[in-house]
Amino acid sequence: MSINFKSAAPLVSVIIPTYNRPEYLKQAIASAVNQTYKQIEIIVSDNCSDENPQAIIDSFKDVRIRFIRHPENIGMLANQMNAFKMARGKYVASLHDDDMWNEDFLAKLVPILEANSNLVLAFCDQYIIDGNGNINYVGTEENTRGFKRNVLAPGIHQDFAKIGLIDKSIPTAASCLIRNHVINWDSIPQEVGGMWDLYLTYLCCISGYSAYYYPERLTRYRAHEQTDTMLSGSKNATAKIRKAQSEIFCYKIFMEDFRLQEFHKYFQGKYSDAHTTLGIGLLRNKQITAARPYLWQALKQQKLNLRTLAALIFSFTLQLLANQLVGVSE
Template identity: 75%
Template sequence: MPNNVQLLEPLVSVIIPTYNRPEYLKQAIASAVQQTYQNIEIIVSDNCSPENPQAIVESFQDPRIKFWRQQQNIGMLANQMSAFNMAQGKYLASLHDDDIWNEDFLAKLVPHLEANSGLVLAFCDHYIIDTKSKINQAATEENTRAYKRDQLAQGIYQNFYKIGLVDKSIPTAAACVIRNDFIDWHSIPSEVGGMWDLYLAYLCCISGRGAYYHPERLTRYRNHEQTDTMLSGSRNAQAKIRKAQSEMFCYQIFAEDLRLRQFRSYFQQKYLEAHTTLAIGLLRNKQITAARPYLWQALSQQKFNLRTLVALTISFTPQLLANQFLGVSKNI
């Protein structure tokens, strides 16, 4: 792209937090470098990986890439926020180290933000890929339906509380470009943990600005066993506990926000569901006494819930039988 054309484009900060995924990281960086929209800075923030990825970063020989390595592992969220705070661009986009962008991702989203100063973000749909970067078409279609993007028309959504926080249609961590100066990255509390993307959607929702939806699939989200989503859905007790605590924190804030009062019952229900999830994580961690209060609270404040009732029953079951049941019922 000619330099004079490039200068007319606003700077976009591409944020790539990474930890111990060298081969995937290489693909992620390549997809950022190959963007047809070229006025970008690429911030790679390594969370003190066992194997320093600096050589991988330097192999691209691209002056737009800035590499930062934490001196110790500071946690996923802190590493992510550290990179966000380094961003100098007018716009910002998150690219996980195991995901991939189509080369026209930025070129198709940034112009909508440039054309309308009343927008806080622009987002698109995305593919689901496997460990070998092959598109899983069935999973992709299922994902689009699950987040109701198949029901969204292209264009501007001025009040997007429902699609942002209830339908969760906006993939802020995987397929979204955000107006950088409208978010105070220091204001995101550590308690949001792995739900930082939902909390970011919340900050964008309450900004008073609109969102633009582009229905094309312009990014590729990798589904593999080491994502926190997969871990929290399996027998990894600590991942389940972390996820539940993050959900409880976020949904309590949403439920108490008067601007979101029309969705309060939904947020309260999700808050109580997270109590059960946390309790199940604690049960798997053999912290039975700690688990019960969360189950009692969930049971007393919501209508009959089989998942909660089963978990509470397990908490009174002899440990050997309880362990066997939890081992079989991975999805509760």
């Protein structure tokens, strides 16, 4: 099957960054190949996985797949952005290497964007699946409610900053189709890290375009022990530090954007919370001196936060114990 660039149907670029998930990757690619909307290119960007996934790519025998393998690990964000920059499609969609799409995902969202040139994106709801691909129905309902898609009106939303940046209803990285030319992919700084999808939502929010919500579950988001959400919500100190640093960077930009002034208080709170999270992550890494300034900063920004205060007190306790141990060893 070849891509017909003269076709009346617009080209859609499907972006699949991957790293060390061969079995999941095969399922993700299959869900793209099997789309009933056929005018697509599939860009698989491998971030120097331990095992070269070339054989997986070849097994599909589909000329629509473009495969790039980096000779060294360039980091998650760079791998993702490089693939976006290669996209030739009128529309782009990100597909995680561990997620899947229903076969009609693109067929239902492309016509919506084609019918209204004032739309920057169209998005849908999603199923939550486990590591084996089984639908977690309870988790799915919780996900829909948690991101307020259960009460979100279907159709066009002209001003969607609250939907995108406060409620986080738009799953930009997994269940969203974006008008490619609106986004300058070089404008996404490396400091956003794992929060790149929220920053991309921000760029869409300030674009002057509108968004469209299609209230059907057309994708399958896999929740397992290696997802960034699971890692940052666990006791993994490195993941917490990485996520908090990204949040601090993003929310500082959001706070300073005059177009988002009505949400300043919310962003300020998230900015402060991220300082506390970063401080706690550094404490868990036994970086006491590095942690304390972030905790002090968080206290200055908040009236009284017991979590921050407890962490700050704990930092002095750790320091005291460390000094005592040094004294004993001497």
